[in-house]
Amino acid sequence: MPTKHNSIALVAFIFAILSAIYIKQSIAPHWVEQSYVYDVSTNATGISSYIYKGQKVIIDTVEDYQNSPLNQQNLSNLNSSPVLEQQWVKDKNQQLKLLKPAFHFGIWSLLPAFITIVLCLLTREPLTALLGGVVVGSIMLGRYDLTDKVIIPNLAKEGTAALLLLYLWLLGGLLGIWSKTGAAQAFANYMTKHFVKGRKSAKLVSWLLGILFFQGGTMSTVLVGTTVRPLADKAKVSHEEMSYIVDSTASPIASILAFNAWPAYVQALIFIPGVSFLATEADRISFFFQSIPFSFYSMFAITGTLLLSLNITTFSGKRIRAAKLRAETHHQLDAPDAKPLSAKELQSTDVPEGYKPHVLEFILPLVTLTAIAIGSFVMLGSPKINWAFGAALILSAVIALIKGMSLNQVVDGFGNGLKGVVFASVILMLAVIIGSISKETGGGLFLVSLLGEQLPFWCLPVILQLITMIIAFSTGTSWGTYAIAFPLAMPLAWAICQSQGVANPELFMMLCFATVLNGSVFGDQCSPISDTTILSAMTTGCDLMDHVKSQLAPAALAATLAGILWTLTAYFFV
Structure with a gap:
């Protein structure tokens, strides 16, 4: 049986390599606008700045949003990579925000994480599975020098x-x-x-x-x-x-028991202009703690x-x-x-x-x-x-x-x-690299882009749960999933609140927040390429795939019960 599984794994890996070459040569990346809003302060001389990782950062130049090459309209017309990596812009409401371009290859974006997980399950050998995923992702990104262009730059982080x-x-x-x-x-x-x-x-x-x-x-x-x-x-x-x-x-x-670094990290990702209960850092941290019962x-x-x-x-x-x-x-x-x-x-x-x-x-x-x-x-x-x-x-x-x-x-x-x-x-090193590659190929962006604003509002919490579970399972990181999902999920939830006339928008936003938070935790916890999964197996002396397979059943049961409760709460109480 192991020989048969290894043969299937080899065929799957070869198919993934050929697919990666095809993606690189034939699939044009779909560029997506990503905007980030910081707590920007302006001094008496008109110089704007914000605090990032404890350091004060000066905003040198600000472009009008409509003229930025990084707005979605301009990105959609691109035939090559954007000329800028990021740009500060001012929108029609005079709101300052930082634009950064990102891309995905559609469903192909999930290939590196998918082949890694498939190889893990077939071979029960995480080292070769992770290395296989890294190779496939590197080919998709056109980085054929695996040591100098992939491994060393990631180790240098x-x-x-x-x-x-x-x-x-x-x-x-x-x-x-x-x-x-x-x-x-x-x-x-x-x-x-x-x-x-x-x-x-x-x-x-x-x-x-x-x-x-x-x-x-x-x-x-x-x-x-x-x-x-x-x-x-x-x-x-x-x-x-x-x-x-x-x-x-x-x-x-x-x-x-969120008396840790989580609220401070997450609050920076959930600012939505015009939403009073998410206006300041203190408001957003308070919102985090109010959402804990969900x-x-x-x-x-x-x-x-x-x-x-x-x-x-x-x-x-x-x-x-x-x-x-x-x-x-x-x-x-x-x-x-x-x-x-x-x-x-x-x-x-x-x-x-x-x-x-x-x-x-x-x-x-x-x-x-x-x-x-x-x-x-x-x-x-x-x-x-x-x-x-x-x-x-x-x-x-x-x-x-x-x-x-x-x-x-x-x-x-x-x-x-x-x-x-x-x-x-x-x-652990390879798990970090495959997570970085999955983020670069846009797997998370693609999954979130599948959501539309025409959903019945009570469906959104459980759909966000499923999407974040898949993202975190595919990338092996809950915090990385937060960085992908929160800036997209929270504005989407607020837009649905407004368009469908939700009676209790703050409660609905708390439910959506909790599903992203918890869905990411589930995916990270169950992923064979997650550092916490690997370390849990390592420190207790367990086989990695035995740990992954054995905890999947009780974790899936907990996630199913949680999804039912989130849906019922949204349907009857929002």
């Missing part, structure tokens, strides 16, 4: 470099030193003795930690997964169950993991039930054919003779890590994750040295940690 630093050097090094000192095993023994009395309590502790680390995204998955792995393994909890609990409490809880998917996702933690598997799907039964009856934490992302170097301890591990060697670095992450968020407005993991790594090494471990042994543990995560780090 600040965000990608920070991810690799964090998850290769810092996370890998920390896990390696904990393995060398036996700290993780000592913590597991301590928790087992005092709190964890079996599989149920191990899963409950994991669920509670997922709730406590409500910063969301990669931070939550790494913190929770790293912490609970040793105690869950000791309690013989299957890796599919653990990766689902870790992944399905990370972003969902961050969208509900985050139905996140609520169902968190409830689903709680039920699993209580050993109620009715809603968990047959794969998770089978994994639970396998772990209980045979003590097998992985399926027989699984290929866990976490390497063997991190699955056992290699404590030097005479060294006595202590639980504080795990707890003190973890408390330091958490305190710095949360403290930096409170003080600076964004959590400094690299500082947090760096401090935890140094503290772990210092404690080991003070307790008598030699420097060579500490460095050996650090090296083993790097070996343990290098494969997952390469996958």
Whole structure:
């Protein structure tokens, strides 16, 4: 069967390559106007500026919208690429906005993400699947030099470099030193003795930690997964169950307990001229929090993991039930054919003779890590994750040295940690690149463009949910989906409010906002090319595709129930 699947995968990849060549040669890109509105201030001398990433940016020249080569009318008549990458314009209402051109290839825009997911499902080999998607997308964009034109430019981006630093050097090094000192095993023994009395309590502790680390995204998955792995393994909890609990409490809880970076990021994407309750930054952040009661998917996702933690598997799907039964009856934490992302170097301890591990060697670095992450968020407005993991790594090494471990042994543990995560780090890098390529080919733009303003208003929330689920699943990023979907979805929702005379427009806008927010979370959480999905599997020691397939059923059930509730709310209460 694997050989047959590999043959099908090879045929699919060749077809995708030929399709990419055809797209590059024969399909003209469809250019789309994208406008961004910032909180622009004008001083006494008439100079306008705005704040971007904490820096003041001066607006030099402003063109009339009708004369801009980047307005939709001019873009529609293009036979080649636009002459400008961006331009500030003033519309008929004297509103300043930044125009940027973007393009899509119609349904072909989805090809890189589609072939990546197909190859993942057929081969169960994420590395080659991601690389295949990158190759196909690069050909579509005419970037045939894969190293110099695709991989290196993406690695040079600040965000990608920070991810690799964090998850290769810092996370890998920390896990390696904990393995060398036996700290993780000592913590597991301590928790087992005092709190964890079996599989149920191990899963409950994991669920509670997922709730406590409500910063969301990669931070939550790494913190929770790293912490609970040793105690869950000791309690013989299957890796599919653990990766689902870790992944399905990370972003969902961050969208509900939103005392994190999410509101500040999202508010900048939902400004609509003339809408009073979205007029200022404070209004938009308030709107975010008022919309939280409609985050139905996140609520169902968190409830689903709680039920699993209580050993109620009715809603968990047959794969998770089978994994639970396998772990209980045979003590097998992985399926027989699984290929866990976490390497063997991190699955056992290699404590030097005479060294006595202590639980504080795990707890003190973890408390330091958490305190710095949360403290930096409170003080600076964004959590400094690299500082947090760096401090935890140094503290772990210092404690080991003070307790008598030699420097060579500490460095050996650090090296083993790097070996343990290098494969997952390469996958993470390729996931970031395929997400960037999918955005450039315009997959998200094409999906949103399928929507029209002739829809019955009560259909819009669930359609936005479906569209954002597909975008996030295809690109592997919820925040990237927000950047694509919110600037298009919110004005569309407001236009439908106005054209169809919706009685309670603010409630309707909250519903549409919540569907974009939650649909993106679902797609990101379930995507095999998402960094949080990969990290949830990596930190809990699960096979990536086993994690993706097993959590898809309970997540889809939660999304279905949420979609029904959004539709009913829009139909009966708006």
